Amino acid sequence: MTLLDNASRPPWPWQKAAWRRLYEQKQSGSMAHAYLFFGDRGTGRMDFAREFANLILCVDPADDQACYQCRSCRAGGAGHHPDLLLVLPEEGKKDIGVGQIRELTEFLSLNSFSGQGRVAIVPRAERLTLSASNALLKTLEEPADKAVLLLAGFSPGSLLPTIRSRCQLLSLPGPDPETATAWLRERLADNEYESDDQLRELLEAYGNRPLELAPVVRAGQTSGFIALRQMLLDLLEERVGVLQCAREAAKIGESAVFEHLVRVSTILIRGLVKGDLRGAEYRALAESLPEQNEIGRLYILLEFHRQAVTARKLLAGPGNPNPQLLLESIFRLWRKPELRRAG
Numbered sequence: 001m002t003l004l005d006n007a008s009r010p011p012w013p014w015q016k017a018a019w020r021r022l023y024e025q026k027q028s029g030s031m032a033h034a035y036l037f038f039g040d041r042g043t044g045r046m047d048f049a050r051e052f053a054n055l056i057l058c059v060d061p062a063d064d065q066a067c068y069q070c071r072s073c074r075a076g077g078a079g080h081h082p083d084l085l086l087v088l089p090e091e092g093k094k095d096i097g098v099g100q101i102r103e104l105t106e107f108l109s110l111n112s113f114s115g116q117g118r119v120a121i122v123p124r125a126e127r128l129t130l131s132a133s134n135a136l137l138k139t140l141e142e143p144a145d146k147a148v149l150l151l152a153g154f155s156p157g158s159l160l161p162t163i164r165s166r167c168q169l170l171s172l173p174g175p176d177p178e179t180a181t182a183w184l185r186e187r188l189a190d191n192e193y194e195s196d197d198q199l200r201e202l203l204e205a206y207g208n209r210p211l212e213l214a215p216v217v218r219a220g221q222t223s224g225f226i227a228l229r230q231m232l233l234d235l236l237e238e239r240v241g242v243l244q245c246a247r248e249a250a251k252i253g254e255s256a257v258f259e260h261l262v263r264v265s266t267i268l269i270r271g272l273v274k275g276d277l278r279g280a281e282y283r284a285l286a287e288s289l290p291e292q293n294e295i296g297r298l299y300i301l302l303e304f305h306r307q308a309v310t311a312r313k314l315l316a317g318p319g320n321p322n323p324q325l326l327l328e329s330i331f332r333l334w335r336k337p338e339l340r341r342a343g
């Protein structure tokens with residue numbers, strides 16, 4: 001590992017202050033037995049927790065970073081560290097069950113193989129069932145020696161107050177738009193996006209969550225998003241028809257299209273509600289909507305958003321919906337004649 005590689009590992013730039021706080025606790029031997037990291041989705045909570053586990057287990061850390069060279073780091077990097085347990089909902093299930101928490105409790109009670117301690121991570125703590133939460137509470141009341149539990153979730157409110165009160169809470173802020181854009185730019189090849197403005201637009205569409213956006217850009221979906229936003233405007237201004245739009249959109253991929261439509265409508269709705277719709281393209285879209293006043297525009301957008309969310313769910317579900325019909329239906333709604341401005 002070179003120094004350069006440090007920049008491509010968590011903590012991400014917007015998490016540095018929180019990281020420093022934890023590192024100082026580790027250095028002074030005042031670490032808590034349990035932490036709850038909370039913050040927005042797509043800003044790297046999970047990366048943060050994993051990296052902190054690496055640091056705890058590293059035999060020879062370099063300042064506040066795991067060394068990535070010792071045996072412990074190599075095992076952790078490969079996901080096979082005997083002192084590290086990651087607890088996620090089991091395949092096909094939404095929740096984390098009580099059986100998994102019993103395993104976690106047993107895991108934390110055993111002696112460390114490496115001598116550095118044992119770490120269990122529950123990255124989606126809001127998925128704990130009530131009985132799993134109660135089982136976890138017992139573990140928190142009688143923490144094992146040199147055992148650390150790292151929970152991560154949206155907000156402290158998504159957990160039982162009794163669990164919350166036994167954890168040290170650490171808020172993980174998301175990035176500001178400039179930091180997020182710079183971070184993305186560093187990680188993307190030049191040919192993966194066209195301009196900084198485009199990146200900023202997409203970031204906004206993705207609620208300023210660079211970790212969610214990066215794979216979309218890498219999958220070549222940037223141009224699909226931009227093309228679709230333009231399609232919506234062309235439809236409103238009657239430059240293209242519904243069927244043509246549906247055909248063109250199908251080339252982007254139906255699932256991606258509905259994801260994009262959800263994002264575009266979210267930006268428009270958020271912008272109208274807050275009264276600060278940014279980006280000339282979005283203002284043009286909002287102004288082309290067939291309603292003179294904002295309430296009317298919001299009404300159309302909310303209906304459109306609802307249908308895009310439903311279609312996205314249908315396409316991901318076990319049924320076998322006709323994607324072409326879904327596309328035609330949503331574009332037809334966008335130009336629904338009775339919603340259009342009279343005269």
Ligand SMILES: [Zn+2]
Nearest residue numbers: 058067070073
């Ligand atoms: Zn190491």
